[in-house]
Structures are given as structure tokens and as C-alpha cells.
């Protein structure tokens with residue numbers, strides 16, 4: 001960190017440098033071939049981690065928050081025609097997000113926690129002294145400090161008392177959660193189709209040991225951001241909404257159940273499901289394969305695993321054959337088996353009962 005004559009200058013100098021470095025680091029990674037789930041993980045764990053140290057000490061001005069968020073969004077959505085809002089990606093997984101860290105809010109959580117600790121005299125002596133001196137002008141609202149700090153004080157005043165007195169290692173996490181909950185926006189798709197069992201669907205997409213490539217396709221499919229000809233036509237990006245393969249109206253359902261060779265694998269997937277779920281009705285199969293939401297809880301992992309793999313195959317392969325689909329399933333099952341090693345995993349046992 002660079003120390004300067006005034007607090008304002010210190011904020012400017014340090015955040016300019018750190019923002020530029022973080023942005024450069026993101027752009028350096030841009031050609032890595034990661035899927036959406038891996039990219040978000042990579043951003044959370046590596047790309048943003050260098051910000052948190054500075055964020056504890058100096059407030060992040062809005063203009064740098066915007067630059068950083070744009071860079072993150074660009075990195076995550078490169079190559080996508082349709083995207084989801086940042087507010088959705090930052091939601092918890094159970095609410096339709098991918099738990100992407102929200103830069104501005106995380107920085108607010110970090111610094112306000114530090115201010116609170118300083119106020120209680122629990123930080124290191126220099127910090128304590130600094131915040132003690134700043135608190136009086138904060139309160140009189142005639143603060144000579146930058147606006148970004150004044151707004152932090154208002155933020156602290158909006159915290160519930162238990163958050164302010166909370167004295168655990170979890171405090172930053174709790175503050176972050178509080179800020180995020182206050183800004184909560186439900187995903188667009190859940191507003192559009194309020195009658196689905198969304199909590200189940202989100203939960204199933206994120207089940208452990210489903211390959212992230214499958215999860216990525218399913219997540220994009222469920223959120224309707226896969227560019228079908230119908231969708232592109234609605235947005236005046238193409239002349240026709242007809243499927244490029246067969247000429248029918250190109251919707252997601254068409255691609256999954258009805259388009260050219262996809263019809264064979266759609267029937268095949270229903271048979272596979274029948275194998276592990278002999279009592280299932282046609283509706284059960286459709287709800288499982290089209291919504292990743294099996295209506296019965298029994299052996300839910302295998303059902304979701306099948307549905308996710310099937311959807312991934314239908315939406316990414318150009319020619320569909322049952323042989324190839326089964327081969328993909330066998331390969332992924334084998335990888336899962338190796339990962340489990342000698343451990344006795346119940347999900348694996350159930351998967352093994354599938355005749356692929």
C-alpha cells in the first residue's frame with residue numbers, strides 16, 4: 001500500500017493501482033477455456049482475492065467498483081450472446097445464483113467491520129486511533145472525509161444491533177449477507193414462471209459430483225439464455241425463427257425432444273430413467289428430464305445426474321446417437337468412480353445399477 005499526504009489521495013492512488021492490476025489479471029486469463037461454473041469459482045478464489053486486503057483499510061470508490069464489476073462480467077460472459085444480471089449471479093446457489101462475490105458489497109462489508117472493530121478498540125492501535133478520530137466528524141455530519149466514507153457511516157447505522165456487536169470471525173460474512181439480503185432481487189426466470197419448484201431446481205443443479213460442464217449447460221438452459229433461433233428472431237438478430245436443422249420453430253423444447261436426431265436420444269433417455277425408476281409415469285419423466293426436478297425424492301442423485309447429462313448432450317451435440325450418449329455417461333461415471341476411490345458412496349452404488 002502507498003502512503004500519501006491525505007486520506008483522499010491515498011484512496012485514489014491505491015485503488016487506481018489495485019483496480020488496474022486486477023483488471024489486467026482478469027484479461028490475462030480471458031483465453032482460458034473454462035465453463036461458467038469454473039469461471040465464477042476462478043474469479044472468487046483467484047482474481048478478486050487481491051482486493052480484500054486493501055478493502056479492509058480504504059473504502060472502494062464507486063467508480064472503481066464499476067470498473068471492476070464490468071471487468072468481471074466481461075470475463076465471465078465472454079462468448080455468450082445472452083447473459084444474466086450480476087444481481088442473480090451473486091445470489092446464493094439455493095436462490096438461483098452462483099455465489100459470485102459482489103465486489104462493492106464485499107468491500108463495504110470488509111471496511112465497515114474494520115470501522116466497527118476500531119470503534120471498540122479491537123483493531124491494531126493505529127487503526128483504533130484513526131477510526132476514533134474519524135467518528136466524531138462522522139457523527140456531526142460535517143465530515144471533511146470523502147463522500148464514500150460518509151455513506152459507509154450511513155450503512156453502519158442501518159445495521160441491526162446484533163450485527164454491530166457481533167464479535168466473531170464471522171462478522172464480515174454476516175455483514176456481507178445482511179447487505180446482500182437487503183438488495184435481494186429474485187431471478188428473472190422465477191418471476192416469469194412462478195409456479196415451478198424453484199428451490200428444488202436450484203438445489204438439484206448444484207448437487208455435488210455432477211460435472212460442471214453439465215451444470216453450466218443446465219443452468220443456462222433453465223435460465224433461458226441459450227440462443228435459440230426463436231429467441232434471436234424475437235430480438236431481431238435473425239430473419240427467421242425456424243430451426244436451422246429441420247425447419248420447425250426452434251425452441252429449447254424442440255431442441256431437446258424433437259429436433260432431427262435428438263428425438264432418438266430423448267426416447268432413449270426416458271428408457272434409461274425407467275430402468276432406475278420403474279414406477280415412473282410419463283409426467284414424472286418429463287418433469288425430471290425437462291426441469292431437473294424429479295417429483296419423487298428416492299435416488300434423486302441418479303435421476304438428476306441422468307437429466308443433467310442428457311440435457312447437456314442434447315443441447316451441445318450436433319448429431320445425436322444413443323451410442324454416443326451412453327458412452328458419455330459411462331465416461332463420467334468412471335471419473336466419478338475414480339474420484340470416490342475406495343470410499344463407499346451411496347450415489348455411486350446407485351449409478352452403478354444403470355445399464356449403460
Ligand SMILES: [Zn+2]
Nearest residue numbers: 243245246259
Ligand atoms: Zn430442429
